[in-house]
Amino acid sequence: MSDSGAFDLDEYLAHIGWEGPGEGERRPDVETLRGVHLAHLRGIPFENLDAYRRTAPSLELPALMAKLVRSRRGGYCYEHNTLLAAALRALGFGVTLLTARVVVGTDRIESRPRTHMALLVEVPGDARPYLADAGFGAIGGLLEPVPVVVGAEFEGAGRRHRLVRVEHRGPLEMLSLQAYVKGAGDDAGGTWEPQYVFTLEPFEHVDFDVINWHIATNPRSPFTQRLFVQRLTPGRHLLLHGRVLTETRADGAVTERELTDEGEARRLLDEEFGIEAPEGMKLLS
Numbered sequence: 447m448s449d450s451g452a453f454d455l456d457e458y459l460a461h462i463g464w465e466g467p468g469e470g471e472r473r474p475d476v477e478t479l480r481g482v483h484l485a486h487l488r489g490i491p492f493e494n495l496d497a498y499r500r501t502a503p504s505l506e507l508p509a510l511m512a513k514l515v516r517s518r519r520g521g522y523c524y525e526h527n528t529l530l531a532a533a534l535r536a537l538g539f540g541v542t543l544l545t546a547r548v549v550v551g552t553d554r555i556e557s558r559p560r561t562h563m564a565l566l567v568e569v570p571g572d573a574r575p576y577l578a579d580a581g582f583g584a585i586g587g588l589l590e591p592v593p594v595v596v597g598a599e600f601e602g603a604g605r606r607h608r609l610v611r612v613e614h615r616g617p618l619e620m621l622s623l624q625a626y627v628k629g630a631g632d633d634a635g636g637t638w639e640p641q642y643v644f645t646l647e648p649f650e651h652v653d654f655d656v657i658n659w660h661i662a663t664n665p666r667s668p669f670t671q672r673l674f675v676q677r678l679t680p681g682r683h684l685l686l687h688g689r690v691l692t693e694t695r696a697d698g699a700v701t702e703r704e705l706t707d708e709g710e711a712r713r714l715l716d717e718e719f720g721i722e723a724p725e726g727m728k729l730l731s
Contacts, residue, residue: 452506452508452532453507453511453533453536455533455537457511457516458511458533459482461515462482462488463485463488463489464481464482464485464486464489466478466481467481472537473538474538474539474570475569475570475571475572476569476572476576479539479567479569479578480591480602482530482534483530483578483580483590483591484590484603486526486529486530486533487580487678488678488679488680490514490520490526490529490580491519491520491675491720491721492520492521492583492674492675492676492677493519493520493521493674494669494673495519495675495723496521496662497522497663497669498671498672498673499724499727500663500665502658502659502663503522503524503525503662505525505655505658507532510525510528510529510532514526514529518721519721520675520721521581522581522583522669522674523563523579523581523583524563524581524654524657524658525581526580526581527563527565527580528563528651528654530565530578531543534565534567534578539568540567540568541567542567542568542648543563543565543566543649543650543653544563544564544565544644544645544646544647544649545560545561545562545564545644545653546560546562547559547561547643547644548562548641549622549641549643550586550639550640556614560644562582563581563649563654564577564578564644565577565578565579566578566646566648574593574595575594576591576592576593576594577591577594577623578591582641583676584641585625585694586605586639587625588607588623589602589603589604590602592609594609594646595609596610597610604696605625605626606626607623607624607625607626608624608626609622610622610624612643616645618645619645619646620643620645621643622640622642622643623642623643624638624639624641625638625639626638626639627639628698671731673686673729673730673731674686674687675719675721677719677720681696682695684719686705686714686719688730688731689704689705689711690703690704690705691703691704691705691714705730707730708728708729711730712729
């Protein structure tokens, strides 16, 4: 898939609200990478409304621009990271598509298939590649890219992450992205919790066409069974998972409540997430 003629960088940057360090300055450096990445996450919501209706969303750039940039909609990992990859390439970065196994909630990495898309980004003049990911719909996801350096801890926009090696069968080194999760209470310690594991083997857009179709149409896929909607602001992380709305504040305070009816769910998507749900769609299972 070619990015040329299908992606409007100016329109995309205006939509996410990123102007750069100075007027007209768009340098392919680490500051730009971090700024665009964070602005994308705050500017475009995560949602699986298409997959929830068992419809595979298009990963072609004209469709992504129409849905994620020009409409009051969002998308899930393949849509977010395909769009972000196009933006980064247009800005002068090198981008390689990666696949990952999401391991949140499991002790065996082999129990999950490689269905998540992440990005390996090369910054001109920097010997280190960076892991970028604007499509992980969970509070343990990256807000800013991290260098692919094993063992080092990185903090970005208030979240802490690290990469560690994982023992596995195969010739390629496998890495685990871990997020530092705070305990309850001011004095409670935190724990490092794995989010997903990956190798640096490159994948192509055609690979994700297959993965996207599987995740969006398989009745056993979690994305076809319940809503996953996420919105980030500087002060909070808002997550709707099925009927449960969870708000996590920047200070770590967490509140939860259960939605009771379709009207409430539709109003919430509109007012809090900035999403216009398709007319007639049943939102709550």
